[in-house]
Amino acid sequence: MDLERLEQTGPWAWRVKREPGAPASETRAEAVLYGDAGLLRSMDDKVLEQITNVARLPGLVGPALAMPDAHWGYGFPIGGVAAFDPEQGGIISAGGVGFDISCGIRCLRTNLASEQLAHLAPRLADSLYRDIPAGVGVEGELRLSIAELDAVLAGGARWAVRRGYGEEAELEYVEERGCVAGAHPENVSQLAKKRQRGEMGTLGSGNHYLEVQVVERIDDAAAAAAYGLSAGQILVSIHCGSRGLGHQIGTEFLVSLAKAAGRLGIALPDRELACAPVRSPEGEQYIGAMNAAINCALANRQILAHLTRRTFAHFFPDARVETLFDVSHNTCKPERHDVGRKSRLLWVHRKGATRAFAPGHPDIPERYRNVGQPVIIGGSMGTGSYVLAGVNSSEARAWSSASHGAGRAMSRHQALRQWQGRQLVDSLRERGILIRARSMRGVAEEAPGAYKDVDRVAEATEGAGLARRVAFLRPLVCVKG
Amino acid sequence: MEQETSAKSFSYFEHDADVGIIGRGETLEEAFESAAAAAFAVMADPRSLRESVEVPLSFTEDDIELALVQWLNALLGAAHERGVVFRRFALSRDGSRWSGRAWGEPWRGDLERGTEVKGATLTMLSVRHTGAARWEARCVIDV
Numbered sequence: 200m201d202l203e204r205l206e207q208t209g210p211w212a213w214r215v216k217r218e219p220g221a222p223a224s225e226t227r228a229e230a231v232l233y234g235d236a237g238l239l240r241s242m243d244d245k246v247l248e249q250i251t252n253v254a255r256l257p258g259l260v261g262p263a264l265a266m267p268d269a270h271w272g273y274g275f276p277i278g279g280v281a282a283f284d285p286e287q288g289g290i291i292s293a294g295g296v297g298f299d300i301s302c303g304i305r306c307l308r309t310n311l312a313s314e315q316l317a318h319l320a321p322r323l324a325d326s327l328y329r330d331i332p333a334g335v336g337v338e339g340e341l342r343l344s345i346a347e348l349d350a351v352l353a354g355g356a357r358w359a360v361r362r363g364y365g366e367e368a369e370l371e372y373v374e375e376r377g378c379v380a381g382a383h384p385e386n387v388s389q390l391a392k393k394r395q396r397g398e399m400g401t402l403g404s405g406n407h408y409l410e411v412q413v414v415e416r417i418d419d420a421a422a423a424a425a426y427g428l429s430a431g432q433i434l435v436s437i438h439c440g441s442r443g444l445g446h447q448i449g450t451e452f453l454v455s456l457a458k459a460a461g462r463l464g465i466a467l468p469d470r471e472l473a474c475a476p477v478r479s480p481e482g483e484q485y486i487g488a489m490n491a492a493i494n495c496a497l498a499n500r501q502i503l504a505h506l507t508r509r510t511f512a513h514f515f516p517d518a519r520v521e522t523l524f525d526v527s528h529n530t531c532k533p534e535r536h537d538v539g540r541k542s543r544l545l546w547v548h549r550k551g552a553t554r555a556f557a558p559g560h561p562d563i564p565e566r567y568r569n570v571g572q573p574v575i576i577g578g579s580m581g582t583g584s585y586v587l588a589g590v591n592s593s594e595a596r597a598w599s600s601a602s603h604g605a606g607r608a609m610s611r612h613q614a615l616r617q618w619q620g621r622q623l624v625d626s627l628r629e630r631g632i633l634i635r636a637r638s639m640r641g642v643a644e645e646a647p648g649a650y651k652d653v654d655r656v657a658e659a660t661e662g663a664g665l666a667r668r669v670a671f672l673r674p675l676v677c678v679k680g
Numbered sequence: 681m682e683q684e685t686s687a688k689s690f691s692y693f694e695h696d697a698d699v700g701i702i703g704r705g706e707t708l709e710e711a712f713e714s715a716a717a718a719a720f721a722v723m724a725d726p727r728s729l730r731e732s733v734e735v736p737l738s739f740t741e742d743d744i745e746l747a748l749v750q751w752l753n754a755l756l757g758a759a760h761e762r763g764v765v766f767r768r769f770a771l772s773r774d775g776s777r778w779s780g781r782a783w784g785e786p787w788r789g790d791l792e793r794g795t796e797v798k799g800a801t802l803t804m805l806s807v808r809h810t811g812a813a814r815w816e817a818r819c820v821i822d823v
Contacts, residue, residue, distance in 0.1 A: 243696055271696035273803035273820055298798040298822045335723050335796035336763060336787030393761045404796040405823050443760045446798040446822075450753045454746060457802060471802040610694040611795075611823070638793040680796065 200242040205232065211663035212596075213239060214262070215251055228254035233597070233663040234267035238655060241608060245271040246278075252468040253281050257476070258289025260538060260545055264597050266552050267659035268576070268606030268651060272297070274471035277551035277607075280600045282536065284545055285477035290465065291486060292474035293456050295548035296531050298449035300489055301496035302407075302440030303527035303553075304575045305373075305504050306586070308426075309511065310519045311433040313413040316675065319514050320411075320633055324676040327409060328635035330510045331503060334680035335404045337637070338397035341502070348392045348444075351399065352384040355494030356525075359501035364400075365508075365522075371564050373497060373525040374554065379532075382494050383487025387444065388451055394443030395495065400502035404641055404680030406604075407439045408577075409507065412584060412672035422570040422588045422669040426523060434672055435511075435520070436584060437503050438577050440529065441496035448492050452485045477546050486531075493530060500525055523586075524573035528553045528603035536598055547598050555589040555601035555666045563589075574666045576657055578605045580634060580677040581627055581647030585657040585668055592664030601666040602657075605650040614649040615640065623647075636679040645679065690718035693804070695820050699797075700804055702818040708744065708807065711815035712751050713769040716782070719752055719821050720759075720766050723794045729767035731783040735759075742776045744807045748817050752800035755782055763787055798822040 205213040208231075215230040230250045232239060246269050253275055254263040260282045269278030274294025283289030316323065332339045343351065351358050356377030360367055370377035402409060414432045417423045428434075441448075456473035459481045460466075465474060475481035508520040531548045538545075556563050556572040563572045571589035578584045582605070593599045609617075620639025623646055627634055636642045661667050688710050693700035699722055703715025717726065737754045741747040751771065759766055759782075766784035773779075787793075803820040810816045 245696075273698065273801040273822065277697050294802075298801075334793050336765060336791075336793065338763065390757050390761060394757065397763070404793070446760075447757055449822075450757070450799040453799075453802060454749060454753075457746070469803075470805070473802070607696050610696055611699055612692055612694060638795065640792075640794050644795060680793075 200239050200244055200247055202236060202240060204247060205239065211235060211659055215247060229262040230254045231262040232265040232269065233665065234659045238267055238651065238659055241651065242269060243271040246276045249274070249276040250279060252472060253279060255468045256290055256292065256472060256474060257465060258283040258287045260284050266600065266602045267663065268602040268604055268656045270606045272550065274469060275548065275550040278602065279550045280548065280552045280597055282545040282547045282598050283477065284543060289477055289546060290474040291477050291482050291531055291546055292472050292548060293449060293452040293485060294471040294473050295550050296489060297529040297550050298446045299440040299529055300445035300449060300492035301527040302529045303496065303500065303525060304577055305437040305500040305525040306523040306575050307435040307504060307507065307520050308428065308523045309433045311515060312431050313433060316433055320675060323411065323514055324633040324635050326510050326513065327507070327676065327678050330506055331402055331409050331678055332400060333402035333404065333678060334637035337401060339400035341399045343396050343399060345392050348395055349384040351498050352387060352491035352494050353382055354378055355497040356501035359498045364502045364505035369522040372522040374527055377497055377501070379490050379493045381486060382490035384491050386484050386487035387448060387491050391444045391447035394447050398442040399499060400506060401442060402439045402503065402680055403442055404638060406645060407680060408580065409678040410436045410580065410674050411676035412436060412674050414670050415583065415673040416671040418668040418670060419588065425567050425570045426573055426586065426669065428586065428670050434523070435507055436575065436577060437500055437507065439499060439503065441492040442499060444495050445492040448488045452488065456481060456485065489531065493527065496527065497525070526553050526575055537594065545598070549600055551603050552600045553603045554599060555593050556599050557589045557591045557594055574601045576602050576604060576653065576660065578653035579647040579650040580645060580674055581632060582653050583674060584672045585653065586670045586672065587657065587660065587666035588669050590664060590667050593666060596663065597665050602660045605653040605656055607649060608651045609649050611644040614644050614646050617648065618643045618646040632674050633676045634679065638680065641679055688714040690714040692718065693818070698820050698822050700818065700820050702816060704816050706813040708815045709771045709773055711817040712748055712771050715748060715817045716752060716755055716769040719797050719800070722797055722823060724765045724791055726767040728791060729765060730785045731768060732785045733764050733783065735762065735782050738777065738779045740776050741778065745805050747778060748807055748819060749800045749802060749805065751778065751780065756797055756799060758782065795823045
């Protein structure tokens with residue numbers, strides 16, 4: 200990215216300069232990017248173009264924002280955050296949510312120490328690979344009727360718990376307590392439901408994973424204590440979303456909202472930003488379907504968490520495998536935020552970005568409320584991940600949002616030219632990281648070197664005042680599709 | 681990466697998070713067929729696939745760029761719904777009515793799997809007549 204097009208407004212904040220001769224109608228459009236010069240320089244110019252386009256959408260409140268892990272996406276950049284006021288014609292954008300609606304991370308903490316795992320790691324890796332359905336074309340152990348799927352879309356993770364996948368108490372640690380309100384399964388097409396019938400409890404492929412990790416370093420002792428984390432402890436992170444149902448909803452609404460934009464009087468700077476006013480029949484139709492997909496994703500991760508627990512119980516009958524937290528990072532949600540001195544209801548898009556509520560927020564589980572919401576930055580399979588905590592400054596800077604991952608530094612095809620899957624698996628094994636994957640091509644595409652430096656992303660996230668680092672997690676086992 | 685199938689061909693272009701596909705052909709329909717081949721080759725090597733399943737599909741679309749997205753998404757939806765992967769495609773057009781067929785097989789255990797394609801996006805979407813008997817269709821697919 201050409202930094203000449205940005206004005207640095209703080210050590211970690213950059214504002215997009217207004218183009219000379221820009222029309223007066225665009226004077227309110229403002230976009231802010233967070234990160235250091237190195238991170239921003241490594242971003243594609245398309246990030247700048249995309250976040251500037253987001254800033255032109257109707258009803259935007261404050262600037263359009265790019266997190267430190269931002270990279271070129273479709274419509275919004277990945278790592279894009281934008282809030283809209285429905286009382287001012289604010290929109291909801293299918294392109295601002297993405298195809299993998301409510302993709303997110305379920306993080307499980309165990310009472311196991313890394314020494315207990317060491318000699319069993321290869322067998323545990325094999326069992327997780329066998330027990331966790333992953334990869335393109337792979338179905339799960341459930342085959343649901345359309346009526347049962349409607350119950351999933353209405354009930355979310357609560358549905359899964361009712362079916363025996365997990366405990367009621369852990370729903371406290373899932374966003375929305377496991378079920379988002381406002382889901383309308385009737386807004387979801389039959390094809391979307393048919394695609395999902397065999398995909399509940401599946402991981403998918405691409406950048407999705409299940410990873411067994413060890414807490415390598417504690418950065419914030421008080422927050423770590425509240426989260427139940429200690430050095431040497433084993434955690435499991437599960438990264439996946441709403442599978443075929445979400446993909447189909449995204450597909451269908453992207454086209455229908457792009458077509459509707461002209462009729463609704465919205466000039467789209469990029470058709471991929473297909474949107475409709477929140478307060479419109481088209482907007483409400485999409486919101487009902489999107490919320491159904493969020494519940495689908497919450498249920499999916501609940502099932503996968505339970506399957507993981509079952510596998511661990513085979514090796515460690517006395518192990519406790521509890522939900523630390525479950526965060527989504529492809530969503531749009533109505534939230535109350537302070538704008539000036541007024542509290543307003545805004546619809547906050549986070550496309551590849553995570554909610555990061557500050558200490559004291561009522562939506563944080565009581566156990567964590569004094570230290571802030573857990574935020575998870577998922578890194579590549581060869582580097583590591585971070586647990587962070589929400590901070591007060593993030594509310595004014597990013598509507599209480601933070602980075603969600605390391606962020607890609609190069610395309611999949613560039614990665615395929617540089618690495619071979621089998622060689623990566625072998626070299627990671629020598630470093631004590633066991634990879635189990637159905638696709639060697641997928642491993643090469645997801646090579647650790649294809650991602651930004653997660654340490655710098657986490658440092659920038661903290662430096663920019665979006666969240667503070669609590670613990671660093673090193674991967675031990677990674678199951679991929 | 682370039683794949684040739686008689687007069688038709690497909691290739692890929694760079695995109696940070698996802699995959700850009702380009703389909704080419706002597707006609708608009710052939711270019712769309714090539715784009716479909718590019719999308720499905722991300723999920724499985726077409727040379728290793730059999731043609732035990734044939735799926736018909738149709739849709740209505742006036743806008744030829746949106747028609748590319750509709751075509752790819754109809755194929756992806758049909759494939760994922762049936763648990764199959766396609767290797768060959770045929771498309772015809774009568775005004776805004778499009779009729780297609782796809783051939784492939786159900787996923788089997790010994791198939792080398794690539795990366796799942798979630799859907800076709802409107803990003804970098806273009807359908808162009810690039811010269812005599814030469815069409816090109818491109819977009820980014822989400823993986």
